[in-house]
Every structure is written in structure tokens, then in C-alpha cells.
Amino acid sequence: MQIQGEKINLADFVAYQEGSVVSKEIISKKAGTVTLFSFDKGQGLSEHTAPFDALVYVFDGTVEITISGKPLTLKAGEMVIMPANEPHALKALEKFKMMLVMIKS
DSSP: OOOTTOOOOHHHHSOOOTTOEEEEEEEEETTEEEEEEEEOTTOEEEEEOOSSOEEEEEEEEEEEEEETTEEEEEETTOEEEEOTTOOEEEEEEEEEEEEEEEEOO
């Protein structure tokens, strides 16, 4: 799907799917990626690490993100930067959508 030079609405671009996590990568370059996600309530990602900093911007709903054992609750309009090589996990407290920006350099 070509979206370059087109106006999109983040909230409409990635749909919720019952019992699932949906992702759409919208930019993929050597320097990094931008991916949109939707999570149904109760869905999440288990603890893991990434070799690069990652910015999470929540644009719908509420999520609990745990970074190095510290839980943070984020709601629509809020963001956090997850530091490289720090363990992190997330769980949808309600349906939520986020944009993940991963910078590789």
C-alpha cells in the first residue's frame, strides 16, 4: 500500500481484531522503522530487549508498559522512550493503538 505523500488518520489505519495484535509497518529504512499496532484488551508483548532506542506513542486506549521492572501506564496522547538493551514488556489494559518508532543509528 502506497501512503507516501498521502494523508492518513492513524486511528483508522490499523484496525482492532478480537483477541489479537495487529501491526502495519509504514516506514522501513536502514536508519529505522515506524510501525503501527493495535492490541485487543489483555493482549501484549512478553518481556524482551531491543538493541536500539524505541519511542512508543499511544494514540488510542490505555497500556501498561514495564521498563526494567518499572510499570508505566500510558493513555492516548502520551509517549515513552524505551532505552536500548533494557528489558520491556507491555499489556493492553483496554484496547489500545500505538506507533512504534525504532531508531537504529
